[in-house]
Amino acid sequence: MYRLNEEQTALVEKARQIAADSIAPNANAVDAESRFPAEAVEALAKGGFLGLTIPTEYGGLGQGLRVAAAVLDEIAQVDASAAMVYLMHISACSCYVAYPASFEKILRDIAAGKHLTTLAWSERGSRSHFWAPVSQAVEEDGQLTLSATKSWVTSAGQADSYIVSTRTPGGTAATDTMLYVVYKDDPGFAISGPWNSLGMRGNGSSPMVLDKTIISADRAICAPSDGFRTMLEVVLPWFALGNSAVSVGLAEAATQATIKHLTGVGMQHLGNKLADFPTLRARLAQMRIETDKIRAHLVAVIDSVENPGPATTLYVLESKASAAEGAILVTDLGMKACGGAAFSKHLTIERNFRDARAASVMAPTTDVLWDFIGRALCGIDLF
């Protein structure tokens, strides 16, 4: 469905192989032990995939959203936690790619598989409204002091760099924001709690604190007060559509597991397979239709991003909401179609069901997206 050329197809096939060989075998342990998918990151780094979206002039693979989405879809089919770690990396990479002159070393390190990055946006004070951080940088003698309580940061403590949002020094409006790079060995950087969640258990999305972290002005990602625009125009398409791809991968995983179960087991006393029950086949059919729908929707929106029009941003928001809710529907149908077997951990469906719920509460949450889309349709300002 992604309509890839030969080179892109080869890359996605390579990602599928990495997923099968190095990510899938650890997925259950990553989930059960709530541990960071280090093997996945190592394998992706070794295969050049940390640099998937980094321009070739910095040693990267120079790919865009289409291939990134197809790769995320593949990884999410075997381990959504690893896919989410990778998605936050790709999303944060978009900042470095947008301002390459300032971040050449990081770009080269990422391309060489030596640097993992992520976004540290959500704050305890403004929760899922990431566009309005309540922390505020203080500028003095050309240096900046950052103090912030970040509530959830994927790959917290594992990533080498963090794109941190905060209000512009001296700014008064909630959306007068800046983005800065913080390194994990910066003084005042600390992970402030464990990660123990319903799903995405390998994601390491712990809370993080910056306690009077002093950085130089050249750590700014964008111009003063340009954080809000950068978040929405540079990062959001990568994050929102990448998140859709993770939801699509999860829906595909549940659909495939359901096919295998319905055709693999049956009732001895009736001499049949579960697939012989029309109700279960109908549930499976709904799963297939919904999964195809959200993947086709995602690809249509990627088409629009590649050839932008006035409605492109709206389409991007629609895709994240539709894929998140679609994956919840599909994984729920899988739970029903496969009965007690799905409730147990010997099928992947219960993990897919738990993991799929994350996208709906990841900002912009589905509720917020529905509100934004409704506002846009009614001509009401979004912010």
Ligand SMILES: Cc1cc2nc3c(=O)[nH]c(=O)nc-3n(C[C@H](O)[C@H](O)[C@H](O)COP(=O)(O)OP(=O)(O)OC[C@H]3O[C@@H](n4cnc5c(N)ncnc54)[C@H](O)[C@@H]3O)c2cc1C
């Ligand atoms: C697996 C995972 C990984 C994450 N990784 C990161 C990361 O790497 N970096 C990062 O910055 N953040 C990350 N987050 C945080 C995420 O983006 C959200 O900020 C967080 O999930 C919001 O949770 P909350 O309890 O603060 O929600 P709240 O903001 O308290 O929302 C509670 C409920 O209110 C609803 N709501 C909020 N505003 C409105 C509104 N205007 N209209 C209608 N309903 C509304 C929400 O939809 C939600 O249902 C991650 C979250 C998860 C689950």
